[in-house]
Amino acid sequence: MSTDATTTPTPRADGAGTEPTGRSVLVTGGNRGIGLAIARAFLAAGDKVAITSRSGEGPEGVLAVKADVTDSDSIDAAFAEVEAAHGPVEVLVANAGITHDQLLLRMSEQDFTSVVDTNLTGAFRVVQRATKGMMRLKKGRIVLVSSVVGLLGSPGQVNYAASKSGLVGMARSITRELGSRGVTANVVAPGYIDTEMTQNLDEDLKKQYKTSIPAGRFAQPEEVADVVTWLSSDQAAYISGAVVPVDGGLGMGH
């Protein structure tokens, strides 16, 4: 009898997909929205999941640790707690982010620097701390949560777009520095996702957005989580420095 290749998985020569789960995963900003969906997806796959946020709260099943990504000491303390409980962080998702929209001419330097400090420098702080352990492990997965706006641009978001496009250069430089050590670094660029960050947008603006999205709809946080968990899997071991859009086609060509 012949083997049906569509139903019988062939073991891969590199062993990908056969590794047990149970990795130490850390998701920043994992107490709500996209970060929470990502944390839940890793949990469902059998990983040991820790999340950070400024409130320190989180759902059942995850280790919720208080940390502000703008404060290196609090990040260091959070990593120490996570490492003691779960071991060195093998998968890092830098997801914490804020917006502070304002048209360029009215944007204060503080509006600009506060967003960059959280979204870009905040990612640098956690990535730098996590890679110490990853280099010892000789493996690691880094996923930076950017935005379609990082490459497309958006009026009123000079600060946010600058912070999010900076993550692309960061992931690609990490790839060049640590690619040979079994560490991958990728960017996920969501479009419009239904979370607290977007639910207060003006209804007219929401309608306008919807008409410009080829998929004709907004996405749920779980749709971003699926891509993040896949990029963190063994199957994605040869993908690094990539920008993966989850935007219904909104940012095509950018």
Ligand code: NDP
């Ligand atoms: P939410 O506003 O729902 O959640 C933001 C998360 O970031 C919270 O967990 C918040 O926790 C955390 N956070 C913010 N500032 C800090 C800080 N200084 N230190 C630690 N944690 C912090 O946002 P979303 O879930 O919508 O967004 C998640 C990521 O996805 C962000 O980076 C965002 O830019 C990006 N994104 C979102 C899109 C969308 O349409 N929603 C589209 C494209 C990208 P707490 O306040 O408790 O500290």
